[in-house]
Amino acid sequence: MKIAVSSDGTTLESNVDPRFGRCPYYIIYDTESEDYKHVDNKSVQAAGGAGIQAAQMISDMGVESMITGNIGPNAFRVLSAASIKIYSGATGSISDALEKFKKGEYKQTNGPDVESHFGMGR
Amino acid sequence: MKEIVIISGKGGTGKTVIAGAFAALVKNKVIADCDVDAADLHLLLDPKIEESHIFKSGFTAFTNKKYCNGCGTCSTVCRFDAVKEDFSIDPISCEGCAFCSLACPEDAIEMKLNISGKWFISQTRLGPLVHAKLGIAEENSGKLVSLVRKKAKEIAEDKKYKWVIIDGSPGIGCPVIASITGVDCAVVVIEPTLSGLHDAERVIDVTRHFNIPVKVIINKYDLNYDITKKIENWSEGRNLQILGKIVFSKEVVKSVIEGKTIIEYSSNKVTRSLSDIWGQLEKELAG
């Protein structure tokens, strides 16, 4: 299964980025191959709808779980419609976050954490 | 690192003068001018531009006359009155939706990425300044404002500055929203006029909508003591802290003409009020 994590960098040593829609990268980790890749978040450039566009991209990649810091209402709506499980409130390095996730330490998020536009201006 | 934005709802209340004063009073900070539509702060800071970048946002339709067969489908579908009689596009009215481009049977309309402005990183005598200039008639979606804020924050984090002081823009729309989200405090400058109070109410509704902590400064308060009192009562009723009140002073206009912040220009009741206000704000936010 594929897990996506919002990231401030391109490797497992990078940190979880608190902003789902406006983070610079996503790390996509495959639990079967135990390998990962990074993808650029093109939505950073979006005037509006960054969260929506990012969520659309994540769902198009066939990701099953999404780990992030904060997620806004629009992105939450798209990921939920795509039946992607959301785990927010994560911090620390990507590898730490993935460890915690595998151990079942993260609880699934049931609603958006922040108001829309949280990532704008940050 | 804390971010403070200065907004007002109504224009002309003294945002930029106060932002300039904070730039002079606050040590260890980056300054950001987020009033990208009508940027003025640079007139007080005399910036030396170190980096200049083009800002591209959105698309504008453009008709290649060579392929146009004059069918007028573009004109029929456009809802923004942007297609002229000769089927060329009026760039001012075009909202970049690309409907015409997709609908054109001859593929004669292309969407061109817009250069909608420029942004700059400058050095000033009071510290680094990030500022921008939005092009004429461009959509002020807030994206350029977000970019200015992002760059200011990066510099602050990189060089370990304690504060980011943001000069916001008038109104309540996208650019204002982009300048306030995630800040540690929004300082609303209110002038003692019915218009000023009316507009401040609306912008404070926006800050509350986005859960931003907000405090008030009453500027030029001696122009109308009755309305100043009204603002004080109104603030109390809404649990809003008034950081301070500043008198009207012609010295302020003189300082602007000299291209200096009021703090650098003179020492008077205005500068004392501003010092007190900053002292208060620093105490509350630094803790």
Place this chain on the structure above:
Amino acid sequence: MIISVASGKGGTGKTTVAVNLALSLNNVQLLDCDVEEPNSHIFIKPLFERSDPVFIPIPVVDKKKCDGCGRCKEVCAYNAIAVTNKKVLIFPELCHGCGSCEYFCPNDALKEEEEEIGVVEIGEKDGIEFVHGKLNIGKMMAPPVIRAVKKHISRKKTAIIDVPPGTSCPVITAIKDTDFVILVTEPTPFGLNDLSLAVEVVRKLKIPFGVIINRSSLGDKKTDKYCAKENISILMRIPFSKKIAEIYSRGDSIVEYLPEYKEKFLRLFKEIKKITSR
């Protein structure tokens, strides 16, 4: 005739000029297009008779007809549509109402429905027809509300438009298709900087214009020099006066308390008529 009153910088006196000009004329409409922060009603104090909500058309999905093909998402330029798991999600606050998605849907599964973004209020006071627009808090787009206000312009009257500050698209929407633009400024570096931006806009729109210098006694001479160099006529000067500031702060009109100004505004109007008739 339609006269718009604008300025690059906020707080220079647009509303003061628009309101007092309207109060000095007969057969007049005042349309406040500063829909984010409308203020003219504070001075005119109209009796509001009507309130019309402003809608923009937002697409709604007919799930029975939709097959999740994603074409709508592809054509949307604003990220207002996401399609996932064959479900179409619409995000109204990003929608510009362009109609593209409905047109390109191969299954006719999208229909536009109205979403409220603001309100236009219409009233009257002492023979002045008053219209203003208010953008709802949290809503992003002013131009559709401005367009709704301008629909009330009557060619049989003199229409005065109070324009929002700045130079971006709400300003363009308000100034477009008017016959003359009054640019109000103050003789300070901030005022001059923003005036030159506003002049660029008005020149781009090819509408005749002139300048009013407000608080003319409080500042420097650079604005005068700029206007002379650019061949821009200075239509009127209003000196700074604590009395005027006080009248304004109370929400009263200058022409009511300083009647000599009524004559000045009437002369301003005649001058504008002369310029536009050339």
